[in-house]
Amino acid sequence: MIHSDTALVPDGARRFFQSIPTNQKNLHWMTTENHIAFYDQQEVVEEAAVKATTWLKQTLSRN
Numbered sequence: 001m002i003h004s005d006t007a008l009v010p011d012g013a014r015r016f017f018q019s020i021p022t023n024q025k026n027l028h029w030m031t032t033e034n035h036i037a038f039y040d041q042q043e044v045v046e047e048a049a050v051k052a053t054t055w056l057k058q059t060l061s062r063n
Contacts, residue, residue, distance in 0.1 A: 004029060005031075007035040
């Protein structure tokens with residue numbers, strides 16, 4: 001999961017992450033100006049994409 005304090009409902013995101021019933025999970029907390037940064041700020045989008053891609057490759061290669 002990728003989120004930030006300035007994205008929508010950060011406490012809800014933390015609660016949701018904690019409720020996922022597996023150890024194969026990762027929470028990457030970013031610093032952003034607002035929620036929209038995940039859609040239109042190139043550096044934010046790239047960081048999130050790299051983190052997600054890395055996690056998926058590592059997780060899928062274990063199975």
